[in-house]
Amino acid sequence: MSTLVLKKIHEIKGNDFFSIQDEIKNLxxxxxxxxxxxxxxPYSPVVEFQIAHTDSFxxxxxxxxxxxxxxxxxRSNENIWEDSCVEFFxxxxxxxxxxxFEFNVLGTGLIGYGTAVKSERKRLDGAVIDAVNTYTSVRKVDGQKKWNLILQIPKTIIDTTEWSGRxxxxxxxxxxxxxxxxxxxxxxxxxxPTPNFHRPEFFGDLIIE
Structure with missing residues (x-):
């Protein structure tokens, strides 16, 4: 089972990709x-991520x-998973x-909530999805496409109670x-046996600082 510590940092001050990237460079x-x-x-792209939380995001x-x-x-809640897509459950x-949380290389998003039973899941309203700030960067280097996406997800979408120590x-x-x-x-x-990300029994642990 994978485990990582969700580090707490100060609120982000930047409002563009490169300034925020610099603020979180030590994560x-x-x-x-x-x-x-x-x-x-068989194909596997190279993917890494950084994650942290603030009081708000x-x-x-x-x-x-x-x-x-x-x-x-x-548009929000379209078939984001068919594009170049990263996801956070x-x-x-x-x-x-x-x-x-599912977002493509453009920063277009889909957010759903519920149990693992498909009929018990619902997609959040587009106005809620728009509350997630997205910052992207795309370039081609030596024939390989490289792209980055920063998500700034309001905690109010997920849970308004205290996160620290959980x-x-x-x-x-x-x-x-x-x-x-x-x-x-x-x-x-x-x-x-078949591709399915909606398997919460295989979620890893996030220890919140």
């Missing part, structure tokens, strides 16, 4: 490298290197229910269902 990097369905989907920074980029969806009630559960993902090389990779491995 540790974590790899998203588990490939549960590698036999059917969860700050999440993904760094991705992959062969192809796709950014079709421009988080549970604060011992995996009984959870939020799924252990919560989460998983981090990278996918691209409709890319030329589809892939499904995770931070904490998933033991399930």
């Amino acid at each position: 540790s990097w974590n790899s998203i490298a588990a490939s549960p369905w590698k036999a059917d989907f 969860v700050i999440l920074h993904y760094a991705v290197e992959e062969e192809f980029l796709k950014a079709q969806y421009i 988080i549970s604060l009630d011992n995996k009984q229910s959870y939020f799924n 252990t919560i559960h989460a998983n981090f993902y990278k996918c691209g269902d409709k890319l030329p090389k589809p892939h499904f990779i995770a931070w904490n491995n998933i033991d399930y």
Whole structure:
């Protein structure tokens, strides 16, 4: 089971990608490298993330290197997972229910909430999704596409109670269902026969500083 410490930092002052990237440069990097369905989907991009929290926000920074980029969806709650997509699933009630935050390379988002039973999940309103600030950077280096996404997620979306000192559960993902090389990779491995990120029993532990 993967475990990491969710470090607490001061509120972010910057309002663009590069200034925020500089503010969080000392946070540790974590790899998203588990490939549960590698036999059917052998391609794995290189993905790392940084994460921290402030009094008001969860700050999440993904760094991705992959062969192809796709950014079709421009409206909240569209099929974000078909694009070049990173995801963050988080549970604060011992995996009984959870939020799924899914954002593509453009910063277009989808947020859902509920149990793992599909009929019991719902997508949040677009106005709530718009409350998540997104900052992106894209470049091509030696034929490889590299992109970064910083999410500034208001804690009020997830839970308004005190976070410090708790252990919560989460998983981090990278996918691209409709890319030329589809892939499904995770931070904490998933033991399930077919691609499915909605498996909270395989969430790892986040120890909140």
